[in-house]
Amino acid sequence: MKDSFKQSMDWLHTWGGLLFGWLLFVIFFTGTLTVFDKEITYWMQPELHHLTPGLPDIESAAQELARAAPHAERWWVELPHAREPVLKIYWEQAGATETRLLEPVSAARVQPRATQGGDFFYRFHYQLHLDRPGIWIVGAAAMVMLVALVSGVVIHRRIFTDFFTFRPTASSHRAWLDIHNITGVLALPFHLMITFTGLMIFWPIYMPAGVDVFYKGNEASAYAQLEQKFERLPANVPAPLMPLVDLERRAHSYWRGGTTQWIEVKHPGDREALVEITRLPDDKLALVSDRVTFDGATGEVLQVWKGERPAFLTYSVMMGLHYLWFDKSIIRWLYFLMGLSATAMIATGLRLWTVKRRERHSPDGFLFGYRLVESLTVAVVAGLLVAVAVYFWANRLLPIELANRALWEMICFFLAWGGCALHTMLLKNMASIWRQQLSGSAALFLLLPVLNMVTTHTHLITTLQKGMWILASFDLVCFAAGILLGWTAWRIGRPVEVKAEPLGEATFEAGQT
């Protein structure tokens, strides 16, 4: 398109990066938060903080289900685990699914405040809260991300010699370019992997050739063949259900260690009832849930399933790498940090677009196009940070009995974000807008643990004393975020001294378009 391959890739990287950068920032930031989605949900439900772990009372859960939904088509029991210490029961009746939360050991009902918790970020991340069309949009953004990563490597002049190069005192453009490069290159394997595996998750939607060719376009039958679940119709003849706790124990004899995650009962109380015991996939990289299926009325073993075929295992490893179901905290924290690195790469890329053009064209003048790009960047980047903090504040401040409480938390989030967007139109000085919004988010995050102290019993002092690390980490990360954002806001305020480059060499700048 341009005179050389590199110039074409430069153009593609710059414009693809700009047009999809705001969307990709949101996707990567919410994705980074989703790394700790269950921990966030736990923090947002203080009513669950007193639950002590212990052997879950499966039989009482089954009795609760029999009481609540004796004629349901399906039952589920989800057992507690390290990241989610609550026992959950679900049932499906007349097309609708209901949930109840129980204490693990006593199976007594618990009713924490209504909240989407970390799932809010999860749904934002993969579908922007827009269901199917949202999945499509995120998929398109992911493809652009792949192209941006590849083109970025192509145009990076000295990817090995500049591997450790960071010149914060050089010109504004060079400093931002350095940050963009190091956050990109040092974690490049992660960025490529997470984008690719993300696309693979929704392959029947993004690349339905497989579904169309072999399954006549029927997604459900494609999944059915992958999972090979045992299904059969109800007989409409009543028969008592075998005790679930016995079946669960028997399932373990087919596995090498591990714990149970799900117990599913299809057509409970029917002669053709099925009980599926699924293993928690928290100790393998491949996201495969081994499964034992029993006849619900007789207790006979009907199917023992382990994912075994090579392409399926490769696919499962890809799922595992993205979904992060395994129980390895160090890797989880590394993912969080690398996700922040990717988010920073995108944000600095957006910043770079404006900085370079300002330096070249009109440092002080007002150009509508540049102003629009800058406003969008502040609104999306700083605004999102403010909105996330407000979401957590809303969780602590909204009355517990409020109707549609979970929806109201979401509304607060979007109102805050909208407010920030409006704010970008009020002032002329971009630096002031950045400073104000970043300071705002810094203050909100710094004060969140304090708010926690005022509104709950499981605040930082208690959680540190009792060793409740999930909750303590949340408050500590908020402190750290507040300090980091505050420092950034302060830095933006100071005029930067441009020093001669300490490394003493001229470097070709990418992005001549």
Add this chain to the structure above:
Amino acid sequence: MHWMETALCYSGLFALCAGMPKHYKQIWGRSSSKRHQLLIRTLGWSALFLAFAVSVLVNGWSFGPVEWVGMLAMTGLALTILLPYTPRLAAWLALAALVIAPLWLLL
């Protein structure tokens, strides 16, 4: 053991960095011979391979490489951010990490 891995990653990357003429000058203010640089870089690669071995030992063959790649990225970022502000501190950290980590193991 994870501290050992972190120390080896950081020190290894530091060595690879210091083995580059422009960064050697940035840290110690003078140039060094090509042989010297080659030696430092070889030590660096060895440390990184050792870190990989430790990670696989502790985490197994599936999680080991994943943790190693992540560890490299994060220690690399930390090093790169320290370098322009306090290059000597970055150097001392590399040395300290290599000394303290095995001691920690023994305790």
Add this chain to the structure above:
Amino acid sequence: MGKGTQKQLAPGHVATRVVAAACGGYALTYAATACLMLLLPLPVSEAALTATMFSFLIYTGAIIWAFAAPSLKKSWLGLLVPAMICAAVALPLARAVGG
């Protein structure tokens, strides 16, 4: 497609490249993926998964080609000709499988 140091790009040219990348690229990827999964000597679900893994790499390459190709003509032909070849191979095979 032209000499000179800094080429000014007509918006129409850019738009055509974008359409080529998005739609032409997708057509090529779909056809190539279908072709690949029908030719692979693997069980059905295995072939589908394997070919799909390659599809995202193919699409990335196709998008890069759409923008890197030296002329608009080469950009489109480079996508559509392989797409048609793959479709020609895949269609009869797909019909045989019943898809």
